[in-house]
Amino acid sequence: MVKKLFLVTIVISMIVCIFSGCSKAGDKPKVENNKVLATNEEQNVQSQSSQSEVNKMIDEKISTSKEEKVEQKIEQNSKPVVTATETKPDKKPTETPGKADKIVYLTFDDAMSNNTVKILDTLKKYNIKATFFPNIMDKPENREFQRQMLKRMASEGHSIGNHTASHNYAYVYSSVDNYIADTNKLNDFIYEAAGIRPNILRFPGGSNNQVSWRYSGKEFMGKQLIPKMKELGYQYFDWNVSSSDASAATLSKDTIIKNVLNGAKGKQKAIVLMHESAAKTTTADALSNIIEGLKAMGYSFDTLTKDSYTCQFTK
Ligand SMILES: [Zn+2]
Missing domain, CATH: 3.20.20.370 (Glycoside hydrolase/deacetylase)
Structure with a gap:
C-alpha cells in the first residue's frame, strides 16, 4: 500500500515536472530526487493560472505512450529505490x-x-x-x-x-x-x-x-x-x-x-x-x-x- 502510494507520488511528480520543463528529473527515480520533485511540483502548482489547468495537463501527459514508458521505467526501478530507503536505516546505524x-x-x-x-x-x-x-x-x-x-x-x-x-x-x-x-x-x-x-x-x-x-x-x-x-x-x-x-x-x-x-x-x-x-x-x-x-x-x-x-x- 505504502509502496503503491509512493510510486503514484513519483509518477505524478514526474509528469508535472517533465511538463513544466524540468528535464531529466524523471530519468533516475532516486529517493533524494523526490524532495526536489515535490518542491518543483508545489512551485508549479502555485505558478499555474489554475488547478484545473494543471489537472488537464496531467491528463494529457498520462494519455501519451511516452509517459507509459516512463511509468514502466519507474516500476522497474522502484524495487531498488524502495529497498534502499528501507534497508539504509537498518544497516548504517550499526556503524554509528x-x-x-x-x-x-x-x-x-x-x-x-x-x-x-x-x-x-x-x-x-x-x-x-x-x-x-x-x-x-x-x-x-x-x-x-x-x-x-x-x-x-x-x-x-x-x-x-x-x-x-x-x-x-x-x-x-x-x-x-x-x-x-x-x-x-x-x-x-x-x-x-x-x-x-x-x-x-x-x-x-x-x-x-x-x-x-x-x-x-x-x-x-x-x-x-x-x-x-x-x-x-x-x-x-x-x-x-x-x-x-x-x-x-x-x-x-x-x-x-x-x-x-x-x-x-x-x-x-x-x-x-x-x-x-x-x-x-x-x-x-x-x-x-x-x-x-x-x-x-x-x-x-x-x-x-x-x-x-x-x-x-x-x-
Ligand atoms: Zn616486556
Missing part, C-alpha cells in the same frame, strides 16, 4: 559514528609461547586485529616456533612492534647503541620471518621505567634513548589500560578481565597492556571475555601503527 570513535588497541608483549597460539585463535574467532610487541629472548630452539608465530601474526592482519630481542634491561638500557643493536636484531628476525620491518616499538618496562636509572641514570630515557629512537623513525607506545597480568606470575582470569574493563571505562581511546609469555595462561583464557566486554562497552578494535593514537609516559 559515536561508537566508531571509541577505539581499543589490544597489545600483547614479551616472549611468544603457546599462549600466543591461543591468543591468535581467539582473535581470529572474533575477527579482531591486535598488536604484538614480542621479543625472542628464549632459547634458540624456539626460533622456528617464533618464526611461525610472527608469520601468522602478519598474515592474519595483526600489527607487530619491536620490544627488543633480548628484553634484557641491563643490556639494552646500558647505552643507546646497545638498545639500537638489540632493536635491529629483532627487526631483522621479524623481517626474515614475516616480511615486515616494524617502525613501532614498546620499551621494556615502558618509557618511564625506573630500571634504566640503575644503568644510565634518570635522564637516559627522556634525554637520550627516546629522542634517538624517534630520530631513527620509530614511534613508541606505552598504555593507558593495564591488565596487570605482569603483577603476578599468573594473575586470576577474573582479575585480568576486571582490570581491563574497569581500566577502559570512560576512555575514548584505550591501549591495553597484556602479555603473551608462557606463564600468562590466564590472560589467554580471559581474552574472550575481555573482547566481549569491550564490545558491549561500544569499542571497536584497531591495530597500532606509526600514525595511530599513542600513549606515552615520557615525552
Whole structure:
C-alpha cells in the first residue's frame, strides 16, 4: 500500500515536472530526487493560472505512450529505490559514528609461547586485529616456533612492534647503541620471518621505567634513548589500560578481565597492556571475555601503527 502510494507520488511528480520543463528529473527515480520533485511540483502548482489547468495537463501527459514508458521505467526501478530507503536505516546505524570513535588497541608483549597460539585463535574467532610487541629472548630452539608465530601474526592482519630481542634491561638500557643493536636484531628476525620491518616499538618496562636509572641514570630515557629512537623513525607506545597480568606470575582470569574493563571505562581511546609469555595462561583464557566486554562497552578494535593514537609516559 505504502509502496503503491509512493510510486503514484513519483509518477505524478514526474509528469508535472517533465511538463513544466524540468528535464531529466524523471530519468533516475532516486529517493533524494523526490524532495526536489515535490518542491518543483508545489512551485508549479502555485505558478499555474489554475488547478484545473494543471489537472488537464496531467491528463494529457498520462494519455501519451511516452509517459507509459516512463511509468514502466519507474516500476522497474522502484524495487531498488524502495529497498534502499528501507534497508539504509537498518544497516548504517550499526556503524554509528559515536561508537566508531571509541577505539581499543589490544597489545600483547614479551616472549611468544603457546599462549600466543591461543591468543591468535581467539582473535581470529572474533575477527579482531591486535598488536604484538614480542621479543625472542628464549632459547634458540624456539626460533622456528617464533618464526611461525610472527608469520601468522602478519598474515592474519595483526600489527607487530619491536620490544627488543633480548628484553634484557641491563643490556639494552646500558647505552643507546646497545638498545639500537638489540632493536635491529629483532627487526631483522621479524623481517626474515614475516616480511615486515616494524617502525613501532614498546620499551621494556615502558618509557618511564625506573630500571634504566640503575644503568644510565634518570635522564637516559627522556634525554637520550627516546629522542634517538624517534630520530631513527620509530614511534613508541606505552598504555593507558593495564591488565596487570605482569603483577603476578599468573594473575586470576577474573582479575585480568576486571582490570581491563574497569581500566577502559570512560576512555575514548584505550591501549591495553597484556602479555603473551608462557606463564600468562590466564590472560589467554580471559581474552574472550575481555573482547566481549569491550564490545558491549561500544569499542571497536584497531591495530597500532606509526600514525595511530599513542600513549606515552615520557615525552
Ligand atoms: Zn616486556
